[in-house]
Amino acid sequence: MISFASDYLEGAHEAILRRLAETNYEKLSGYGSDPYCESAASKIKAACQAPEADVRFLVGGTQTNQIVIAAMLSEGDGVIAADTGHIAGHEAGAIEYTGHKVLTLPHHEGKLDAEELAAYLAVYFADENREHMVLPAMVYLSHPTEYGTLYRKEELTAIASVCRRYGMPLFLDGARLGYGLMSYDTDLTLPDIAALCDVFYIGGTKVGALCGEAVVFPRGNTPKRFLSTVKRHGALLAKGRLLGIQFDVLFTDGLYFSISRHAIDMAEKLKAIFREKGYAFHIDSPTNQIFVILENEVMEQLREKVSFSFWERLDEHRTVVRFATGWATTEEDLAALEALL
Amino acid sequence: MISFASDYLEGAHEAILRRLAETNYEKLSGYGSDPYCESAASKIKAACQAPEADVRFLVGGTQTNQIVIAAMLSEGDGVIAADTGHIAGHEAGAIEYTGHKVLTLPHHEGKLDAEELAAYLAVYFADENREHMVLPAMVYLSHPTEYGTLYRKEELTAIASVCRRYGMPLFLDGARLGYGLMSYDTDLTLPDIAALCDVFYIGGTKVGALCGEAVVFPRGNTPKRFLSTVKRHGALLAKGRLLGIQFDVLFTDGLYFSISRHAIDMAEKLKAIFREKGYAFHIDSPTNQIFVILENEVMEQLREKVSFSFWERLDEHRTVVRFATGWATTEEDLAALEALL
């Protein structure tokens, strides 16, 4: 069965597995203090053009969102997100579990709008009873968004500017960052992100690693005792090497970028196939997630031979589904799908 | 440099790395729903002689302690532990962070005593003002303990009996369970543990895996919506295969047991070496952690050529240090250490 169900279907890029084997018997200190974590951090800082940055490695995305938000906010403070933001609806309440409310604004194809954000904050800070309301103390956004869309440099700059006006950190969830950076339709670079955001992460799990997210504090602005916070959240990996080695490989010779570009190329071909076959798209995503509109009957037939994700019901007869490519998608996968359409 | 600093110095057993590579391009569903997780669970249930058991895989030990306790207790309930218990002092407050107090009793070489436990509970439940005090609602113990010691079957049975009298679950932290089961000085088997405890875990991180702990609910008594709880704690691995494959390998052909036995054999030889050289032990541990008393000067000299852990200051002149063996300890390591003593 062919599968375009997600970008985390396979294990890891072979270079990672190879390196894990090569280094397997080195006796290394734990908890992220090994030389591979250090090397990976250096390479990431270079890629971000952020020499002052501090880079930490965590295991998964929800974990990272929870820890970063809990570490950077004070008790009871809230975090603003688009209502489609991953933290708002698909993390089983991980943010609220740590006492922080997710304050949602309406999304625009998955994105926040700087003007709406500014208007929301202006109303909040003008309210005499604002201490009876949760303080908006951070802005969270995902790039690519949950809809596969991307912020333009101008848009992210405008949001960052609002954040700075109010002294609140801007946090970018980059679970699929590679696919955003290597899109053919973006003007936003990794150094731009490092310059505009106060904290962000470079996703590994969905971009060729077995697991792992690299959190970047671009100006060395790591919250105090961050290791202790990570430990308290049950997220401190004893064998930190597992994360360090993976990111060290991914950021050697641009592997992270080349495999991301491969996924984008596969996605572009996939879109061309759907387009040729006369299918319509729900959103014109420039990254590795393609949102196709299917007649329900077609969907049911296709489902028997290929895996994809249900996204949402469009109307009585049609459904939006998601096809995702990834670092491991092959031309054969595409050909097999094409034959079925 | 030789190192006996811990049992998580190396990567993973080679058979694990091999299997990760072999299965790498299989497209598998995520979050623990893949066939390797299922196969590993079956093998573990068989090893536990617990056909009704439910087995779940998590990444690390503190994470597992936090999630199991939070999932099994009601709001604000407490968990009883020895004052040396890992959750009491070395998890950065991970248990309290989720609102649960760790209620400590004095340890006996790392162990709880059933009679003291019963006495504590009797006093609590006789107190008219007990609703002003935290409810003791679970018993936590580690086996092996933080001191490398082991409960005898009789001792664990007595504790389990107290727990049942009060209707409270018994939770066994088995971060180093393999080393306990394969000690030459134990009468407690894996099926015994499954029969006596209400939840326990089989540690992978410290016994040959890159990461991973297998949580066993021996009578299928998994808390409702446990997957959601795991997600909410940021602990749900997208590529659950990483855990499933590792435990599937560890529980194939008794690998978990044979590598644990190897570590025990290495520890016995290590003890013999120290004994012959005239060193004294702080505790006579029957597992893979050896607690040696060193003159401070000797310690300083040794430290330059071999890694070990500081445990505690014994008096002005002497210090207790810990040497740990593991699945990857070699005869060469032992010989090199012997030459230094």
Add this chain to the structure above:
Amino acid sequence: MISFASDYLEGAHEAILRRLAETNYEKLSGYGSDPYCESAASKIKAACQAPEADVRFLVGGTQTNQIVIAAMLSEGDGVIAADTGHIAGHEAGAIEYTGHKVLTLPHHEGKLDAEELAAYLAVYFADENREHMVLPAMVYLSHPTEYGTLYRKEELTAIASVCRRYGMPLFLDGARLGYGLMSYDTDLTLPDIAALCDVFYIGGTKVGALCGEAVVFPRGNTPKRFLSTVKRHGALLAKGRLLGIQFDVLFTDGLYFSISRHAIDMAEKLKAIFREKGYAFHIDSPTNQIFVILENEVMEQLREKVSFSFWERLDEHRTVVRFATGWATTEEDLAALEALL
């Protein structure tokens, strides 16, 4: 200066102060175990026609919302509320602080709609990935709502029916319940509420008490160890008599109802005054909160001589403001206001 700013401007009904003084030197046991709490509970059970009910006394509304929700939900579960619900926006994140997400549905003049609720739940429980989303585990509504509106018996019955279908408790916030029950435009009685809800409270703070809310578990369905939960939230009053005596007085000879009716009568006269003077209403509230539309200039002038609450900006030129009557509003207050309009 005249004030219609809220219904908690004055101290307490004189009968309460008198009774506090009369009983002052009685030596009473603490924490709600005194005979006045018992007597008040009996009278409330009778008024609710709920002989099986359990009644507990807390100090304030946000406190009550937090404790009831925390006590009745399991870890990480969510509570559904209208997006205008007090818990959603005006309690400084008190619900999220205890780990529970407030899941909002669009309001209809402050009210939830049973069909929309049913549709929301149907979608949730049909979602294969629902364990990645917060479980809707309780429905919260306020009666009167934050807009002063009231559920009809039919509407509340429909909501209760949806709740029962899904096995989730229905919680009614009655901070202003007296004013709802004594409205001339309601068909919902206190026994109806006791029959339809799983937990609700009868507000004292806004209906003539110095402080206090009476929580009713109508079928004796109090969560286990509720006193301990109250203590853990810092809400267990040592001198529980302060709450017991107040509610005992309020539920003697129907005082709670007669003073509520007085406030309603004052509100009806207030509405008549505004209507006669040609003012328009934003919402036709049948209770003690009146939402009037004012030209901004008129508002500024009026503000100098009378206190009222800003509600929301209607357009560039007009603002919605709130006038509240209460148990202590006098004909003189009305006359003074009328003279100013």
Add this chain to the structure above:
Amino acid sequence: MISFASDYLEGAHEAILRRLAETNYEKLSGYGSDPYCESAASKIKAACQAPEADVRFLVGGTQTNQIVIAAMLSEGDGVIAADTGHIAGHEAGAIEYTGHKVLTLPHHEGKLDAEELAAYLAVYFADENREHMVLPAMVYLSHPTEYGTLYRKEELTAIASVCRRYGMPLFLDGARLGYGLMSYDTDLTLPDIAALCDVFYIGGTKVGALCGEAVVFPRGNTPKRFLSTVKRHGALLAKGRLLGIQFDVLFTDGLYFSISRHAIDMAEKLKAIFREKGYAFHIDSPTNQIFVILENEVMEQLREKVSFSFWERLDEHRTVVRFATGWATTEEDLAALEALL
């Protein structure tokens, strides 16, 4: 029946009830912004000789402990207390519920020892793995202690000095502060406490108020958005006047001190009675709580005619019980008890 069961058996001092009645119909703004709160704060600042102080009013002791600790600590930080401290054992886990561990040190008749505190902190900060352990970030002590004992000025100064060396706030729980200040055996004044502590509270509930604790931040060092924190904990009283008026009365003409002295005088007479009758004391408490050793048979007989509190079993035949006097204890109460002994 005579009762010496606690110091919160009666309602409030008559002057308080009188003032509540006198001011009852004043229309006052809520949430602590009324002139009585302001006046009370001014008088308390004067009594503390702390013109920079900020004074806030809360309802109860456990609530105050929870809020002050949660507001002043960062996520997951711990608070040091004597193992007999109220927060350690008798607040149903209120501190842990907000994610903070109570780190206990052995008590000395209820008191912490400055040298032991310093030693504990020295060990903690010397530990290389301290980020795996909860950070001790505040010191909590009660004065009078749970055993009715008092810190000498020298002792509190020494503890404050340790706190300052480590940059951690010193928090004094003064639930019974009046009785401590008016003891005949103390050299610690209210200005001393304001100078030495970083936050403390002056208990009202146990010293003549219906409820209420006055929190003092002596150098205006109130945590940011403290009102919002109070609201989030469900502790913001709508009718803040109830607290303001009570403390305004208590701090007018030294009423707080004179009624405290009365309780002390009653306690001294009570001790004399017991002493004359040949009873022994468990602890020589200089405040309003008297710990008497009773033969079990005597205790059972006495219990039928007088209320007191069980404290602890001393041995098989004898029990320690607590007799408390208060602002409302009368000579008649003493005479009646004397007649029974």
